[in-house]
Amino acid sequence: MSARVDEEYDYLFKVVLIGDSGVGKSNLLSRFTRNEFNLESKSTIGVEFATKSIQAEGKTIKAQIWDTAGQERYRAITSAYYRGAVGALLVYDISKHSTFENVERWLKELRDHAEANIVVMLVGNKSDLRHLRAVETDEAMAFSEQHNLAFIETSALDASGVDTAFQRILTEIYRLMSRRNMAAEEAANSPNLSGGQTISLGADAGGDKKGCC
């Protein structure tokens, strides 16, 4: 048995990637974690998983990202993975308007299955397909403001916006969590949490040793 020393991190956040099939969730994940893009990647069956650590406000944050299958039929199995997630990237394809129209349905999925205080970011992917754009940036921006979502456009193909998207949602989660912990500490007057401890926004984000679902 090769005991593996886990890389150091201060926080572990579980994030899910959701959205219609074919909008580019898997490629966003591979671009972010491995800097890879594949024009002919296979469809995701069930869920896939990858991790990456980033720096935010002086802390090392390890993101545990669950990439879910977009097809409706898989909803029953994929929604189980929302549990314990502190963030969600809700992806649509800027060149396919129907994938944007379905964003409402995905929000409902989150309301039904995810933690109430999950941080959601709307991601308009395939921004490189300028000539095929079917969803205007303004339209999506207005929608996200109305629904209190963060918003960004990305291209997994040319990598624009991808790191920023993950960086922003993770930082946002961290800030929210710090504020909440601070409030909790003040309320309970409890001692500071020591570094290296795994904290989650949700009830059950789990430690490094536990898979969540």
Add this chain to the structure above:
Amino acid sequence: MKPSGLPGFLRRSIRSVDDDDDDHDRSEHFQQGSSSFPSHGSMIPPSYSNSRGQGAVTELNDSDRVQFGAKVQTDDLNNDLKKIHVSDGVDAKFRMVGTSHTLKSSIKKTPSATNESKGDVTKTADGEKQTSISPEQATAQSSDSSSTMTREATAPTRNYKEGKFDKILSANVVDIAELRKLAWNGVPPEHRPQVWKMLLGYLPANTSRRSQTLKRKRQEYRDAIAQHYDIDDHSRTMQEQETLRQVLVDVPRTAPDVPLFRNDMIRQSLSRLLYIWAMRHPASSYVQGINDLATPLIAVFLSEYFKGDVLQGEELEELTREILNDVEADVYWCLTNLLAGIQDHYTQDQPGVQRMVMRLEELVKRIDVGLTNHLEETGVQFIQFAFRWMNCLLMREFNLQCIIRLWDTYLSEGDGGFETFHVYVCASFLCQFSGELQGMQFDELFAFMQNIPTNDWDDGKIEIVLSQAFVLSTLFQGSDAHLTSPNPKSIF
């Protein structure tokens, strides 16, 4: 075979299965000891090893290739296989034609064999380089009788196994039960298109009904295209448009690593047949993963028309619309029959898939406690990795070549192949990596399971897994209710 592949008690059981079980045709794999699994070419025909026992096995291994130049009388090898005298020509191409006598024959069969089968093993005597059959020829022959095959005799030998298939398939009415037994150990590439179509209940066992059936089915499919596919988008319902969208999103992502599936004509056929299947099966409609299941059928059925490596997309420029139409129709019907046996894998909530994942977990709990405990400790759940194994029948785990070999056996198992037996295969597959997995923590383990290193796998490796799965099935099948299929095994 890696000794660690199966836990100790199972390895012991392997022996006991051999010792006291004559009926199980596939247990012969173990007669040579689990450490030297026979290679594809020398797998022992079941009936032979069963009737002759251990001593004869060695003998057969030495002579299981029937030399074309050596005039081998095969009576002694197996009484099923009647005398086939093979006399000459080691380097000429030969052609086997199931029901036609048109080719000049230089391979003689004794009357006993010829009498009961219309088919002859024939060989072109001209010895000239004969390029692949023309498309028209292929189509004509194929609709006349799908038992037509051409191949280049690159090897001077016609091996024992091929001879057995020749024999079984040349009968007026093919003995499907026998064919199943034989095919379990792998089907020679040249026989595969015909054998698969029969085992899938598409091609009639009766020679005289074949061309009629094929003609009717192909026409029926053409009608379905007109009805469902070649229509204006506006006349589709929202639901139908969504289904079509999903199919079109998935087709370019189907086996993208295999050159064959980068071909536009092939992709178009795939889109069409998947969509039509969805329209005809509204209870499940199109579900991702079904696209994967069509790929072995396409590759195998196309191979009937080309002698090059179909997967590599060789000679695809010779592919005519006519051939492809027939192949597409055949794939459609065979896929339909295959999916009929595993319907609830793709209906709402996918109960079939869930059930199989549960069975796998139960099974692994019994055969590999160490691994089960480790998975539990690390927090990896079976559903997290095995969902895909069931949903796509391991097609994401192996290269297409391996899958095709796997399917020889699955199809031989009948309805249970893609369901009950598949669970045993998954268990056996998982146990191959037991040791490695037990050294991994969550992240690493999960990453490993998403991308299991099987690049170097070939038929031989698959056969190891199949053999172990067989042993598991003999040990556990029927012994407890939850591990057996709710559906009784049926012949298509």
